[in-house]
Amino acid sequence: MSENYDFDQILNRHNTDSLKWDWMIKFLPSAPKDVLPLWVADMDFPVAEPILESLRTCLERNIFGYSYYRSEAYLQAVTGWFKRKFDWVIDPQTIYYSPGVVPAVGMLIRLLTEPGDAIIIQRPVYYPFTDKIVNNGRLVVNNPLKIQNGRYEMDFEDLEVQLKKPETKGLILCSPHNPVGRVWTPDELHHVVELCKTYDKWIISDEIHGDLTRKSVTHYPLEVLCPDYKHKIITCTAPSKTFNLAGLHLSNIIINDPELRIRWTDEIDGRLSVGMASPFAIVAAIAAYNEGDVWLEQLKDYLDHNVRFVRDFMSKHLPKAFVYETEGTYLVWVDMSHYESDPAKLESLMLQKAKIALDEGYFFGPEGNGFERLNVACPRKTLEEALTRMKDALLP
Numbered sequence: 001m002s003e004n005y006d007f008d009q010i011l012n013r014h015n016t017d018s019l020k021w022d023w024m025i026k027f028l029p030s031a032p033k034d035v036l037p038l039w040v041a042d043m044d045f046p047v048a049e050p051i052l053e054s055l056r057t058c059l060e061r062n063i064f065g066y067s068y069y070r071s072e073a074y075l076q077a078v079t080g081w082f083k084r085k086f087d088w089v090i091d092p093q094t095i096y097y098s099p100g101v102v103p104a105v106g107m108l109i110r111l112l113t114e115p116g117d118a119i120i121i122q123r124p125v126y127y128p129f130t131d132k133i134v135n136n137g138r139l140v141v142n143n144p145l146k147i148q149n150g151r152y153e154m155d156f157e158d159l160e161v162q163l164k165k166p167e168t169k170g171l172i173l174c175s176p177h178n179p180v181g182r183v184w185t186p187d188e189l190h191h192v193v194e195l196c197k198t199y200d201k202w203i204i205s206d207e208i209h210g211d212l213t214r215k216s217v218t219h220y221p222l223e224v225l226c227p228d229y230k231h232k233i234i235t236c237t238a239p240s241k242t243f244n245l246a247g248l249h250l251s252n253i254i255i256n257d258p259e260l261r262i263r264w265t266d267e268i269d270g271r272l273s274v275g276m277a278s279p280f281a282i283v284a285a286i287a288a289y290n291e292g293d294v295w296l297e298q299l300k301d302y303l304d305h306n307v308r309f310v311r312d313f314m315s316k317h318l319p320k321a322f323v324y325e326t327e328g329t330y331l332v333w334v335d336m337s338h339y340e341s342d343p344a345k346l347e348s349l350m351l352q353k354a355k356i357a358l359d360e361g362y363f364f365g366p367e368g369n370g371f372e373r374l375n376v377a378c379p380r381k382t383l384e385e386a387l388t389r390m391k392d393a394l395l396p
Contacts, residue, residue, distance in 0.1 A: 005295055007045050007302040008379050020044075024357055036386045037357040041178070041331060043244040043377035047284075048295030051243060054287035058280055067279040069097050069250070074286055078252055081289035082237075085211065088224045094256050096264055097277055099249040101208050101236040105172065106132040108204055108234055108253075111263050113138055113169045120162050120171040122154065123365030126178045126206070130365070133172075141168055144367055145180065152180045152324065156191055163199040170202035176209045176219060176328030179364055179373040183217050183327040186225055193226040193233075202232045208251070211242040213328040214307070215300050223256070231257045241329075242296065243288040244377075250281035303330050306376040306383055310334075313384075317391045330377040333361075337370030339394045346370065354393035356386045 013021040020040045025031055046052075058064075075092040082088040098104035105128070113119065115137035121129045122143050133140050143159045145152045162168055173192065176183045184192075196203055203222065210219040223230040238251035255261045268275040307326050314321045320338035340346040343362040350356055350372065361371025376383055 003049055003294060005046075005048070005298050007299065008381065009046065010379050010381065011044060011046060013044065028351060028357055031351055031357060032355050035351065035355045035357050036382065036389065038375045038378065038383075038386050039357045039359045039373075041241065041329075041375055041377075042246050043330070044379060044382065045244060045299065045377065047244050048288065048292045050287045050291035050295075051245070051284050054283040055280055058283045061279075064279055066276055067282055069277040069282050070095075071282075074282055077286040077289040082221070086219070086221050086224060088221050090254060091256075094254050094261070096253045096255055096261070096268070097275055098236075098251045098253050098268070099274060099277075100240070100246075101206055101238055101251045101253075102128045102132065103274075104236050104251060104253045105129065105204060105206065106136060107264070107267055109133060109136050109138060111260065111267060112202055112204075116167070118165065118168045120159070120168060122174065122177075124179060124361065124368040124371070125172075125174050125364055127363045127365075129172050129174075139167070141165075142365070143171075144365075145177075145182075150322070150324070152177070152182050154184075154188060154192070156195065159192070160195050160198075163195055163201055168199075168201065170204065171196060173203055173205045173222065175205055175207050175222065176213065178209060178329055179331050179333045179359070179361075179368070179371075180324055181326035181329055181331065181333055183213050183219050186220055189220060189222055189225050193222065193229050196232065197229050200232075202234070205233055205235045207235055208238050208241050209329040210237065211296065212300070212303070212330055214304055214326070217327045219328060223254070234260070239285045239288045239292075243284075243292055245281070245284055245288065248278060248281035248284055250277050250285055303377065306330075306378075306380060307332060309380060309383060310374065310376060310387065313387045313391075317387075318394060330375060332374040332376055334372050334374060335370060336361075336372050336394075341370045343369045346372070349393050350390065354386075354389040356389050 020037050079090045118139040118141045119133050120141045120143050122145050141162050143162050146155045205222040213219050223233045235254040240246040310332050311323050314323050322335040324333045326332050347360045359373040361368030
């Protein structure tokens with residue numbers, strides 16, 4: 001009989017060295033002690049029982065020595081998952097370990113470009129993209145998303161203008177998009193690839209949220225749609241967002257180009273020596289990919305209801321807020337500018353008066369001024385409390 005998971009269960013994450021709950025004071029030093037965190041993208045849900053069982057078994061080995069992730073069992077688990085879920089046939093030889101997608105993006109920027117080269121991002125977008133480009137001495141080129149009829153779309157005309165420039169070497173694609181929640185259609189993705197192909201640019205496709213779409217929405221891996229260009233596509237995947245395993249630090253980077261694979265290995269193993277995963281991460285990922293289907297389907301049901309709960313709550317209590325349709329991720333993007341358009345004042349209202357910690361819209365670029373990103377991967381009681389605090393802070 002299949003396990004039934006209780007996502008309403010409230011876990012006490014205080015005093016667990018949780019970045020989300022205990023260490024936000026480092027990033028938000030003025031945060032009240034009783035603040036509710038709906039910011040960083042991890043979930044307040046216990047992980048699937050098969051993962052817990054795999055970790056217990058690993059613990060009982062009593063030895064936690066250096067471990068290698070490229071076992072047959074591991075590679076079969078990864079390739080099996082993506083074949084079942086996306087009909088994506090991944091050559092096991094193209095799977096490379098990174099401690100996370102953000103470290104992988106930083107390393108790929110260094111491998112694919114030279115200082116002074118330019119890289120396209122599509123704001124408002126996951127802000128570590130900007131950090132990794134700038135901190136590595138490269139230039140950010142913004143191809144901002146545009147809003148048409150209450151929906152975010154890509155600006156393909158501007159994208160082509162930016163790709164034509166010789167200093168532009170490639171694009172970081174966020175698919176599904178964080179924070180706006182778009183899951184790009186096949187037509188949109190084909191258009192991106194055709195433009196990049198025309199100007200011979202590479203694409204880093206961050207697909208870490210690919211498993212976390214609404215149940216009526218389909219995510220399309222970029223290289224599945226455009227296999228003839230996959231040598232210029234590097235796909236970043238991980239079980240971390242899907243199965244709430246971020247603290248185990250494991251991601252799978254799909255690199256098809258043989259020369260880039262050699263350069264990646266030289267960098268990761270030869271220069272940095274960061275190419276080995278934790279034994280706990282390995283067994284957890286195998287269990288997640290082999291036995292996590294039931295938990296994930298129940299999670300997606302719960303997240304769908306939480307997304308609807310936010311929309312219904314805002315419609316009833318904060319009708320001037322505009323909640324963008326969240327097709328993927330467990331992050332909800334809300335335009336709060338009709339209540340407070342000044343980003344600093346809005347941040348203060350949320351943190352000091354409402355006592356909720358959010359990822360402020362301006363983090364994602366000036367296009368996010370007046371917006372908030374809400375992490376709804378939490379028990380509904382927590383979500384309701386946070387939204388009620390928001391309402392009480394904004395209304396007279």
